[in-house]
Amino acid sequence: MDDIVKQALAKWPNVPSCTGWLMLDRRGNWRMRDEAAQASGSPGTPIRHEALLGFINRNYGADEHGQWFFQNGPQRVYVELGYTPWVVRLSANADGTLALQDQAGGAFEPAAAFIDEEGGILFADNADNAARPRVAVLHDHDLEMFSNHATLAEDSMSGEFHWNDQAVLPLQAIRRGEVAMRFGFEPSPAAKV
Structure with missing residues (x-):
């Protein structure tokens, strides 16, 4: 502040x-x-x-x-x-690693990935081991880049996101109407x- x-x-x-x-x-x-x-x-x-x-x-x-x-x-x-309270953009650094940045310009390190019934992608972090993780929706202009680093199941409601070759985040289904309650x-x- x-x-x-x-x-x-x-x-x-x-x-x-x-x-x-x-x-x-x-x-x-x-x-x-x-x-x-x-x-x-x-x-x-x-x-x-x-x-x-x-x-x-x-x-x-x-x-x-x-x-x-x-x-x-x-x-x-x-x-x-x-x-959601945060919106993130996905980009690739010069070395090919991925980066997420929130609308305020801060780095966002994903700990979990979700997909809603409308195809929206959400990420949750665990910044500072907070009781409530931050949740951010991925800007829709970045869905193609996301899909280049994801493996989706046939039902398109599950799969995995490959985050910088170090982590594979399971893509969990979530209903849009449940996001606010789940993330407080x-x-x-x-x-x-």
Whole structure:
């Protein structure tokens, strides 16, 4: 969290939080959702300002209830999630090894791989041996690269992902509707704030 945010929280500790105004979409884009977007259920307008994106990413976190938020100075802005709290991109390094990077620019080291009934690929890590692993959906533009490093069973709901020749991650089936409960996050915190 940025120092300026910590200072604002100390100075104004009781600013009410807000919901519905910020969304992380299925492709890892931050979106502003004005009243019209909220009323129509649309994802809103993508944020393109690099400094603002950096500020959001540095001050993104979750509360004890698995509700993800952006700490905007003294105000907590709860985030609507298009799918998972993290979206990762898969790339190959110059030496041919694979890398996963989350929407905030951080490395993501997979410990498990999943496939949902819509063909979405998810990864879970075990960062810092946390009680709840982070879960991230793979950006759909990277599905071809994923398939080049995976062996899928005929049912397309199982198989394995070959992660850098060191690890083979079994590809486990998961229902999209079960992801939030299994990984302990709230995709739409508006009702619980």
